[in-house]
Amino acid sequence: MTALLVVLVIVVVLALLVASASVHVLREYERAVVFRLGRLTGLRGPGLVLLIPVIDRMVRVGLRTVTLNIPAQEVITRDNVPARVTAVAYFRVVDANRAVVEVENYLAATLQIAQTSLRAILGKAELDTLLSERERLNEDLQKVIDQQTEPWGVKVATVEI
Secondary structure (H helix, E strand, C coil), X not given: CHHHHHHHHHHHHHHHHHHHHHEEEECCCEEEEEEECCEEEEEECCEEEECCCCCEEEEEEECCCEEEEEEXXXXXXXXXXXXXXXXXXXXXXXXXXXXXXXCCCHHHHHHHHHHHHHHHHHHCCCXXXXXXXXXXXXXXXXXXXXXXXXXXXXXXXXXXX
């Protein structure tokens, strides 16, 4: 009788462990990209997400706007004047599936593209243009970065120099 009770307790504990591993709760601003045995099964959330333990793998993706500080970049303008420029970019994930599948780390990749685009675009401008036409340069930067991150499901909303 006690052996049957011990087996029953073990089965109940194992069932609770499996149930707790298969239930996830996602907030309103999160989505789950679910892989079943390595294949993309789709997007889930928000709310209660049920997974098959060991078989399903979930990657959480935040859909809120991210503030990306672009570190100071040494730029040599078209008129050979060195300048040190910092910027900030605001972006958000619009397609979580592509953000997980198309690029290894969309945050780091967006930062790298923003840095190189900042140097490239500001290197084509003269110092006077840098100081007087920041709004146009901001729009140009936003368009260039957004074109490059669009295949990853990332939308760049604003860039400020």
